[in-house]
Amino acid sequence: MRKIIQALIGLILITVISPIHVKAVDVVSINDLIENSKELDGQVITIQGEAIGESMNRGEYSWININDGTNAIGVWVKSDTADQIQYYGNYHEVGDTIEVTGTFYRACAAHGGEADFHADTFNIIKNGHLVSEHIDRHKIVLAIISSVFAFLLILVYQRQRKLSEISQENF
Amino acid sequence: MGTAKKIHNIEIISYYTGYIILIVASLMILPILTSLIFREWEPLLDFIIGGMISVITGLLLIMAGFRTKMDSSDFQWKHGFVIAALSWIVLTFLCAIPYRLSGHTKSLLDACFDVMSGFTTTGLALTQDLDHLSKGLNMWRHLLTFIGGQGMIVLALTFLTKGIGGAYKMYVGEGKDIELVPNIKDTARQIWKISMVYLLVGTLALWITGICIGLNPVSAFLHGLFIFEAAWSTGGFAPNSQNIMYYHSVVYETVSMVIFILGSFNFGLHYAIWQGKRSEIVKNIETQSFFITSFLACILALAGLSRMKVYPDAIAGFRRIIFNVLSAHTTTGFGTIYARQFALDWGDFGVLIMIIVMLIGGSACSTAGGFKGLRVGVVFKGLLMDIKKLLSSERSMKVYKYHYMKDRVLEDGMIKSSAIIICCYIITFTLGTLIGTFYGYSLTDSAFEAASVSGNVGLSIGVTTTSMPSVMKIYYIIAMYLGRLEFLSVFALFGYLFGGVKKTCVKLFRH
Numbered sequence: 001m002r003k004i005i006q007a008l009i010g011l012i013l014i015t016v017i018s019p020i021h022v023k024a025v026d027v028v029s030i031n032d033l034i035e036n037s038k039e040l041d042g043q044v045i046t047i048q049g050e051a052i053g054e055s056m057n058r059g060e061y062s063w064i065n066i067n068d069g070t071n072a073i074g075v076w077v078k079s080d081t082a083d084q085i086q087y088y089g090n091y092h093e094v095g096d097t098i099e100v101t102g103t104f105y106r107a108c109a110a111h112g113g114e115a116d117f118h119a120d121t122f123n124i125i126k127n128g129h130l131v132s133e134h135i136d137r138h139k140i141v142l143a144i145i146s147s148v149f150a151f152l153l154i155l156v157y158q159r160q161r162k163l164s165e166i167s168q169e170n171f
Numbered sequence: 172m173g174t175a176k177k178i179h180n181i182e183i184i185s186y187y188t189g190y191i192i193l194i195v196a197s198l199m200i201l202p203i204l205t206s207l208i209f210r211e212w213e214p215l216l217d218f219i220i221g222g223m224i225s226v227i228t229g230l231l232l233i234m235a236g237f238r239t240k241m242d243s244s245d246f247q248w249k250h251g252f253v254i255a256a257l258s259w260i261v262l263t264f265l266c267a268i269p270y271r272l273s274g275h276t277k278s279l280l281d282a283c284f285d286v287m288s289g290f291t292t293t294g295l296a297l298t299q300d301l302d303h304l305s306k307g308l309n310m311w312r313h314l315l316t317f318i319g320g321q322g323m324i325v326l327a328l329t330f331l332t333k334g335i336g337g338a339y340k341m342y343v344g345e346g347k348d349i350e351l352v353p354n355i356k357d358t359a360r361q362i363w364k365i366s367m368v369y370l371l372v373g374t375l376a377l378w379i380t381g382i383c384i385g386l387n388p389v390s391a392f393l394h395g396l397f398i399f400e401a402a403w404s405t406g407g408f409a410p411n412s413q414n415i416m417y418y419h420s421v422v423y424e425t426v427s428m429v430i431f432i433l434g435s436f437n438f439g440l441h442y443a444i445w446q447g448k449r450s451e452i453v454k455n456i457e458t459q460s461f462f463i464t465s466f467l468a469c470i471l472a473l474a475g476l477s478r479m480k481v482y483p484d485a486i487a488g489f490r491r492i493i494f495n496v497l498s499a500h501t502t503t504g505f506g507t508i509y510a511r512q513f514a515l516d517w518g519d520f521g522v523l524i525m526i527i528v529m530l531i532g533g534s535a536c537s538t539a540g541g542f543k544g545l546r547v548g549v550v551f552k553g554l555l556m557d558i559k560k561l562l563s564s565e566r567s568m569k570v571y572k573y574h575y576m577k578d579r580v581l582e583d584g585m586i587k588s589s590a591i592i593i594c595c596y597i598i599t600f601t602l603g604t605l606i607g608t609f610y611g612y613s614l615t616d617s618a619f620e621a622a623s624v625s626g627n628v629g630l631s632i633g634v635t636t637t638s639m640p641s642v643m644k645i646y647y648i649i650a651m652y653l654g655r656l657e658f659l660s661v662f663a664l665f666g667y668l669f670g671g672v673k674k675t676c677v678k679l680f681r682h
């Protein structure tokens with residue numbers, strides 16, 4: 001009997017607790033936010049994307065911009081939270097991928113009617129990294145060949161100019 | 172005799188086209204230096220390759236027409252127009268090389284689209300992943316739009332060591348006709364002097380603002396420089412995918428707005444003000460036209476959008492509406508709302524207002540596109556003149572005047588030529604709308620995008636994407652090109668090519 005009760009309690013715990021952990025968070029793409037902005041205005045939503053550019057500190061809060069590949073949006077986040085981001089996407093770096101849950105505003109009254117996102121919770125789900133530049137050998141060869149050819153052509157042009165100046169003087 | 176003359180025509184065109192290419196190509200040194208400073212090796216190679224191919228092309232053209240160097244007395248109007256139109260086409264291909272090599276464009280067509288968009292100060296972009304673009308390529312994008320705004324021929328004329336007979340003809344061929352000083356070479360230099368002074372002041376203002384809003388000093392400087400170049404040339408490019416929305420700052424938006432409004436004014440007006448003729452701002456037909464149309468457009472947009480309750484309060488409404496309407500009117504194309512928000516939030520009324528102001532555009536002989544305030548003002552005054560003539564006695568002989576740098580008599584010829592150019596813009600816009608609807612885009616979307624390309628604006632409602640049909644991309648390139656050169660040069664180029672082909676065919680038939 002004791003074992004049955006233990007098994008039942010275990011079963012109840014699994015059914016009650018596990019959905020909280022297992023259930024995937026409904027992530028909305030930024031393009032979908034914009035396309036359905038009237039319906040989603042003021043709602044608590046989760047978005048994911050790469051932090052790009054740099055954070056812009058405005059005191060207690062900061063602006064960070066995130067791009068999920070469909071579009072980019074500004075996220076209004078506490079400055080100490082923004083400081084957790086190590087990499088911001090640019091030519092040399094892939095930015096940290098972050099997941100933000102917060103309120104989406106189609107035309108935020110606090111920020112002059114901008115379509116923005118006010119973060120409540122904020123997680124870095126993938127760390128960014130430096131990008132190692134791959135230099136194409138063909139480009140090096142092409143750069144050398146075109147430079148040599150251009151240099152030779154400049155010499156030919158200079159000679160043509162000198163000859164024409166001499167012929168003009170003789171004339 | 173005929174053959175000798177034809178060769179001479181080609182030589183003149185070849186020589187000056189090569190010269191212009193060489194001058195513009197030499198500017199690739201700036202992105203090369205940028206790439207070196209920021210250790211961007213791959214873009215560095217892209218610019219070396221692009222630069223060298225451009226130098227080779229320019230030199231070959233100069234050498235082919237070398238006899239022109241000794242004697243350019245035979246320079247005619249047709250040469251000026253053909254050189255202007257041809258150099259823009261050749262440079263579009265050459266300047267697209269670094270774009271294509273960067274891997275940020277999906278095809279050569281997309282790369283050429285972006286270069287033409289930059290040259291014509293339109294600002295529509297098909298370049299992918301802007302947020303990871305190298306600083307070198309960003310420098311090139313914004314430099315192209317800055318050069319395009321002043322004009323590539325204006326740039327080439329600035330470097331002339333001695334005057335040439337055809338300078339004015341080439342200058343007019345590029346859609347500019349104002350003479351600030353009697354010598355056209357000095358006029359070109361004055362235009363650059365004005366732009367460079369504003370470049371220093373504007374970049375400094377944006378740099379300081381950038382630091383104040385939280386950008387790091389180096390990044391703030393580059394953003395300031397890029398945004399200045401795009402704003403002054405009424406181009407609309409920005410270094411990040413969110414355009415001006417990236418900065419989240421009303422101050423940054425305001426400084427940019429002041430710059431693009433100044434950029435949309437005639438260089439003649441800037442020069443007059445520098446000369447102390449401040450009353451020109453009030454008396455000039457173009458500024459009058461701009462203030463009236465922009466005031467009406469802003470009021471109507473504010474009324475229409477507040478009726479639809481698009482924005483939560485007046486401050487938000489003012490900030491979003493005034494910026495975007497003026498950005499459209501000056502043909503800049505900076506946006507503080509998402510492209511799709513025009514269609515989804517602003518509604519048909521808001522979109523219609525935007526289409527009208529995009530077509531009207533800025534001032535003649537400025538960096539702006541569209542019909543131009545001068546033409547709108549002249550046609551409107553011409554209409555008033557005709558009405559007054561109808562109502563007054565047949566015996567009265569009143570002379571009607573308008574003020575454009577000086578008092579001028581309003582003549583039928585001027586009204587007619589202004590109306591013809593306006594008609595050309597409307598035809599380009601209508602064709603663009605037609606093609607858009609043919610490919611399944613809504614009438615509103617097609618019209619908005621067609622107005623944006625015809626007026627060299629750069630705002631998008633979401634039509635301009637890499638997945639857009641190639642026919643539309645090609646048409647948009649042509650529309651941007653026609654709009655910037657104000658039709659005549661392009662017509663001259665096609666007329667010249669058609670005439671050459673016709674002569675060759677006739678000769679072949681005779682043989």
